[in-house]
Amino acid sequence: MELEFLGTGAGVPARQRNVTSVALKLLDERNEIWLFDVGEATQHQILKTTLKPRKVKKIFLTHLHGDHLFGLPGFLSSRSFQGGDEPLIIYGPKGIEEYVRTSLKISESHLTYPLNFVVLPNKGILLDDETFRVECAKLDHRIASYGFRIIEKDHPGELQVAKLQADSVPAGPVYAKIKKGETVTLADGRQINGQDYIGHAQKGRIVTIIGDTRNCEAIVPLAANADVLVHESTFGKQEQKIAHQYYHSTNINAAKVAKKAQVNRLLLTHISARYLGQAVRELQNDARAIFKNTKVVSDLDIYDIPFHGRKDE
Incomplete structure (x- = not known):
């Protein structure tokens, strides 16, 4: 299980960071890739990786702002040209199906595979099968925005x-x-x-991905005891007032959540273009003062998610 960050910026593309998208690679677990948000030019970012669009079986959208959404029609179309013929499920807020269907209709784009849509509830279970359970909860943003909790089922003990x-x-x-x-x-x-x-069962891993939000009560239950918490960090600690005004989080907000939820690792993403070089290091260091195991991620970073009992590198 790995996370690969295709875009880590906020608002608009920048030279250092593309807008938001992250791939959860479940190739060993179920031979699939799940995308969380598909910002503009996500498919261009994929060209710089080993990811195969046909392996993407599920897409989860935190919300319908353009920097999380505008890459979706292009990706869906390209998937048809790159061997994708299996069904794809899109989980998103109300309005996502209308947006996708309209985009494809007006551009006369015809897919080689069926699309299925699931509208996110305010809180609930989206998926529960033999290998994974996915939960969501509504956050506090200017429009409906969601966080996701991905829970891997325990692995049975091996035959000795x-x-x-x-x-x-x-x-x-x-x-x-x-x-x-x-x-x-x-x-x-x-x-x-x-x-x-039969050996001891291997405890499954937990990944939490938090979309754009102000600090709110829904986040900690989603993040509780997660192996990895991916949390938006649009602003630094000096910009708390602006962050609240624009319904976003700071690095300090995210670090406090990580500490309270007792997660293993905090990955900060959705970074404003105002933060470059030393300013990025300060974002990270300030968060580490509260929660030590914090990292500000960059585009194309890959993070392996180890099983319990193994330490991150």
Whole structure:
């Protein structure tokens, strides 16, 4: 599981940062990529990566402001030309289907795959299958904006083959039953309890992605105990008044959330173009004074999300 940041800027594209988009790469977990927001020129950013548009199976939109949305029609069209023929689901606020359908209709763009739309509730579960659960909650922005909590289901414990061999349990179809935890009777009459030969389950990981918002009560439950919290940080600590006025967060707001929610790592994104060079380092250092494991991300940064018990590099 990896996060790859395709755009980390706020408002308009800048030389150093494109507008917002982040890919959650679940290639080992389910051979899919999920996009969170699709700002202008997201498909151009993808050309600089190894990402395959046909692998994108789900798109989650935090809100319908242009810097999170204007790249969507182009990406959807290009996916058709790049081998994408499997259905794609778009999760977004009310109005997203009208925007996409209208854009495709007026431009006479015809997709080679079906689109499905899910309108975000104020709070609820969007997806719950064998491998993942995705929850959302409404935040506090000038228009409807949402945060997402992506919860990986626990991985079953592995079959301890070496232990079976040490106990002279012959290989064969019986291993499949033992792996399911069943009690089996061997040819020599011994009874084997499968639970005795299965390792501990591997705890699933949690990723929280917070869209544009002022500080609000909904954020901490979304972020609670997350392995990674991706949080907007449009402004620095000196701009708290402006941040509140424009319904955005500061680096300090995000760091306080990370500390209260007891997350493992905080990644700051959606950075205003006013912050360059030393100013970016100050954003990071100021946040680290509150929550040490903080990083201001840059375009095309990739972050591996390790399992519990392993430390980030």
